Amino acid sequence: MKTTDLLWEKDGLPVIVKRSRVEDKYRTLLNYMRLFSTGMKNRWARVYVDLYSGGGAVSLEGDDRIYKGSSLLALDVPDKFDKYIFCEESKKLCDALEQRIKTNYADTNYTIIQGDCNQNIARILNEVPKKINGRPVLTLCMVDPNSLEVKLGTIQKVASIGKVDFIVLMALMMDANRNLQNYLNPENKKIEEFLTNPEWRAEWLEFKTKDDSFPRFLIESFENKMKGFGYELANENIPKREVRSRKRNLPLYHLAFFSKDLLGFKFWGNAIKYSTTQGSFEL
Numbered sequence: 667m668k669t670t671d672l673l674w675e676k677d678g679l680p681v682i683v684k685r686s687r688v689e690d691k692y693r694t695l696l697n698y699m700r701l702f703s704t705g706m707k708n709r710w711a712r713v714y715v716d717l718y719s720g721g722g723a724v725s726l727e728g729d730d731r732i733y734k735g736s737s738l739l740a741l742d743v744p745d746k747f748d749k750y751i752f753c754e755e756s757k758k759l760c761d762a763l764e765q766r767i768k769t770n771y772a773d774t775n776y777t778i779i780q781g782d783c784n785q786n787i788a789r790i791l792n793e794v795p796k797k798i799n800g801r802p803v804l805t806l807c808m809v810d811p812n813s814l815e816v817k818l819g820t821i822q823k824v825a826s827i828g829k830v831d832f833i834v835l836m837a838l839m840m841d842a843n844r845n846l847q848n849y850l851n852p853e854n855k856k857i858e859e860f861l862t863n864p865e866w867r868a869e870w871l872e873f874k875t876k877d878d879s880f881p882r883f884l885i886e887s888f889e890n891k892m893k894g895f896g897y898e899l900a901n902e903n904i905p906k907r908e909v910r911s912r913k914r915n916l917p918l919y920h921l922a923f924f925s926k927d928l929l930g931f932k933f934w935g936n937a938i939k940y941s942t943t944q945g946s947f948e949l
Contacts, residue, residue: 671696672739674723674732677769679762681723681732688724688733693941694921695808695833696739701933702806702831704745711748711798714740715790715807715824717783717816719752721762736808737763741771747806750776751793753783784820791827805830813841814884818862818891825895832897832924836888838881846880861887885922897924 672692699714706712719737726733734742737752754760760780767774777793779786795803807824809816814837824830842849849857850867858864866887873883923934 671742672733674734674738676732677723677766679723679765680721680758681725681762682720682735682759684724684726688726690941691921692733692736692739694937695736696742697937697941698833698923698933699740699743699806700745701937702930703743703747705929705933706804707745709801710804710829711795711801713749713751713794713798713803713805714747715751715753715794715805716740717753717790717807717809717820718811719754719759719763719778719808721754721756721759722766723762736810738766740806740808741767741774746774748775748798749793749795750774751779751790752776753779753781753786753790755780755782784815784817787820787823791823794827796828803828807832809833810835811837813837814856814860817859818888819859821892822862822895825892825897829926831927831930832892832922834888834922834924836881836885836920836922838884838920842881842884857884860884861891863887863891885920888922892924897926 669689672689703712716737720735722735722738722741724733724735725731737750740747740750752760752763754763757780760778764778767776779789779793781789783790794805797803805824805828807821807830809821809832816834821832821834825832845856848854852867857866861884863869869887870880870883873886877883923931925931925934
């Protein structure tokens with residue numbers, strides 16, 4: 667894959683500024699999206715759901731180039747999804763994404779929903795069809811928030827609609843480590859909502875006697891919850907895609923993958939294999 671596959675020409679519309687090495691992250695996403703959309707096109711109607719779509723384009727601090735975000739990468743696959751559903755809280759970014767789609771992907775079947783995905787999940791799922799042209803639907807759900815914003819209850823609702831694969835950005839180092847003391851305050855409900863678990867503090871104290879990594883506690887708790895939703899295939903042998911800061915090369919977050927099908931894990935493993943340029947992908 668060429669770096670140019672990830673780039674977007676400046677169009678004067680709003681972009682989100684990132685601090686991390688998005689090249690590695692977006693190579694992995696684009697590889698998987700291509701494998702998913704092409705590999706499944708003859709058996710399934712493919713629906714792409716992006717819960718934090720942004721305006722489609724991002725920039726990096728100290729980098730003059732503009733990159734395609736997850737939504738534009740999904741729109742750019744050779745074998746397009748049969749339907750795209752985007753959710754974004756910012757009206758400005760929703761308008762930017764719509765303008766980019768109308769200008770560059772005019773024949774796309776898409777819906778944009780403005781608002782918090784946790785509050786609008788019923789509207790989002792209402793847009794996912796049961797069948798398209800007589801074919802059953804296979805959904806790829808992208809969850810890429812800026813922090814631990816998504817609620818596991820929201821993901822559970824998405825998982826309940828049928829056959830769904832998830833790519834979830836786990837903002838572990840970026841959010842969890844920096845804010846642990848705030849989260850330990852009983853009045854702070856963020857981790858409780860993230861894990862749908864009011865007892866998480868007691869579980870963290872027990873976990874801490876063996877391992878003092880709060881990010882590792884969160885990822886293991888999250889994976890255990892996903893197993894309860896039917897995602898029971900072993901995830902421990904599938905690497906998490908680590909993304910590091912540009913300036914200090916510190917780990918910021920991981921991309922975690924969840925599927926109920928071994929073929930999905932094969933696709934994800936290949937997506938990472940052919941996009942790795944540096945670093946370890948283990949927690």
